[in-house]
Amino acid sequence: MTDLFAAMTLTRGPTWKNRFMLAPLTNSQSHPDGRLSEDEERWLTYRATGGFGLVMTCAAHVQAVGQGFPGQLGVFSDAHLPGLTQLADKIRAEGAVSSVQLHHAGIRSPAALVGEAPHGPSEDAETGSRALTTGEVETLVEDFIAAAVRSEKAGFDGVELHGAHGYILCAFLSAETNRRDDRYGGSLENRARIVFEIIDGVRARTGPDFQIGLRLSPERFGLKFAEQREIVRQVLAGGKLDYLDMSLWDTFKAPVEAEFASKPLIDWFTDLPRGETRLGVAGKLLSGEACRRVLEHGADFPIIGRGAVLHHDFPKLVAADPSFEAVSLPVTRAWLAKERLSPTFIDYMNNWKGFVAQEETVDA
Numbered sequence: 001m002t003d004l005f006a007a008m009t010l011t012r013g014p015t016w017k018n019r020f021m022l023a024p025l026t027n028s029q030s031h032p033d034g035r036l037s038e039d040e041e042r043w044l045t046y047r048a049t050g051g052f053g054l055v056m057t058c059a060a061h062v063q064a065v066g067q068g069f070p071g072q073l074g075v076f077s078d079a080h081l082p083g084l085t086q087l088a089d090k091i092r093a094e095g096a097v098s099s100v101q102l103h104h105a106g107i108r109s110p111a112a113l114v115g116e117a118p119h120g121p122s123e124d125a126e127t128g129s130r131a132l133t134t135g136e137v138e139t140l141v142e143d144f145i146a147a148a149v150r151s152e153k154a155g156f157d158g159v160e161l162h163g164a165h166g167y168i169l170c171a172f173l174s175a176e177t178n179r180r181d182d183r184y185g186g187s188l189e190n191r192a193r194i195v196f197e198i199i200d201g202v203r204a205r206t207g208p209d210f211q212i213g214l215r216l217s218p219e220r221f222g223l224k225f226a227e228q229r230e231i232v233r234q235v236l237a238g239g240k241l242d243y244l245d246m247s248l249w250d251t252f253k254a255p256v257e258a259e260f261a262s263k264p265l266i267d268w269f270t271d272l273p274r275g276e277t278r279l280g281v282a283g284k285l286l287s288g289e290a291c292r293r294v295l296e297h298g299a300d301f302p303i304i305g306r307g308a309v310l311h312h313d314f315p316k317l318v319a320a321d322p323s324f325e326a327v328s329l330p331v332t333r334a335w336l337a338k339e340r341l342s343p344t345f346i347d348y349m350n351n352w353k354g355f356v357a358q359e360e361t362v363d364a
Contacts, residue, residue, distance in 0.1 A: 004291055005319060008053065008301060010242040011276045013157050013211035014097050016053035019295070020315040021245070023282050023305035024056045024101035024160065024215070026069055027345040034061065034074020036083025039342035044087060046340045048094035050313035052304075055096045057087070059103035059162050062147040063140070065114045066168065068105025071344060075100055075147040081154055088155035099158045099213065100151040102144055106168025107177065120171050121178040121185065134182045140168070141194060145201035148212075158211025161198055164247045166221035169195055173231065176222030188227050195231075196238075203240050215245040218255070218265065225257045229268055236274035244274075245303055248283035251294065270298030287325040288318040309349065312339050330357040 008016040022044075029040040040058075048055045060075040061067045067074075074080050084100070091098040107120035107129040119136070120129040132140065148159045163169035171177040172194050178185050184193055195214070202212055214235060218228040235241050246269055254261040260268060266281050282303035285291055291302040307314045307326045317324045327335070333356060336346045350356040 004288075004295065004302075004315075008278065010211055010278055011239070012242055013209045016097050016301075017095060018051070018053040018315060019301040020052045020291075020318075021054040021280055021301055021303045022047045022052045022056050022308050023303045024058055024162070025305055025309065026058050026072070026348070027341070028069050028071035028348045029342050029345050030071050030073045032071065034064075034067075034072065034076065034080055036073060036080070036087055037071075039344065040073060041083070041087050041090065042340050043342070043345065045090045045094065046312045047308055048091045048096040048098075050308075050311070051315035051319070052096055052308070053301075053315070054099060055091050056099045056101055056160060059101050059167075060147070062102050062104055062143045065116065065119060066104030066106065066109060067114050068103065068109055068167065070113065075102065075150055076143065078150065081150065084151065084154035084156070088157075092155070092157075097158075097211070098156045099160050099211065100147075100154075100156050101160045101162050101215070102147050102151075103162040104140065104144075104168040106166075106171050108166055120168065121180055121191075124177065131180070134184070137182075137184050137194060141197050141201060144198045145205055148202040148210075149205055152206045152210050158213065158242065159202065160213035160215055160245060161195065161202075162215050163195055164215045164217035169198075170217065170221055170223070173227070174222035175224070175227075188230065192231055192234075195235075199235070199238075199240050211242040212240065213243045213245055214241055215247055217247040217249070218268070219249070219257075225255055225260050225268075229272075232269055233272050236272055236277045236279070239275060239277065241277050243278035243280055243300070246279065246281045247303075248281055251281050251283040251285060251290070252297075264297070266294065266297045266299060288322045289325075291318065292322075306355075309336070309341070310339065329354055331355070332357045333359075 005018045030037045060073040107127045109118035118129040248265045252264045278300040280301040285302045286307045294302040
């Protein structure tokens, strides 16, 4: 199947109307207590209007101490339910499937933001993180599951677990950042235990049509490529996920580790048996041609990040012109405001080198 606009059925839950997924994108637009803001709702609803098959929220933290960014969306309290419910309703009204990305920043939580030392699988001198006790890891598992139940209550079609980019679940997967000697450390099986326990718990305590995804990254943050590929193999074969979201940074580049540099990143994952589990990939997919290549290489769907920041209607633009390419960077603040990024979100994007055009100062 190489048709980006073919509907996609999953093992559970609603069919996606096409193969375009909105990547979970940090934007710092929500309220300090994690409640949804009008700016955040406007940004996400506009992407649903723009034709995405699945609209995913930004990373939403499952514990207050797991916050990673100012203005981050929360899903750790029932106080978040009114905003989440309104958002789910509006995404559905635009014909898109909806998902909340469940997140805990772990050792990447700024101490100044959360008011205490960040938490991780082991002590981390660089970040000042402290190690979770075994009981605290069990509580963390429960809080991920409770956040998924809360998301379902709000009316979302599913959730995605954020297991990538050095955040807490990713930190458990890495032998560099996980030096525990209990059942959550040591062997790869033990280091991955937290991820599988959360998947099992969400599956057991949500409805039969609730979609579960998982985001993984194969490189950086102390990860070993062979180990990540083995985890991917297991979750694809396990049948409890509806889809896997592989965050590759650059979809078609070769892996960094020389042993695996013989073919593009994407090909190391599309060649694994996956049964009915769908496989999506993210990483520099800024044109219709790049998105089609994803399907040609054997993945089920492309995940659009920067392209969706630049064009709320990226799928519709590709449908109208198969050769469509995203606008060249940098873009003006006015361009981003037109795409319904709030001033706060535009300021956040200004931290990405070369993304926002720098206005010239005029001498008085």
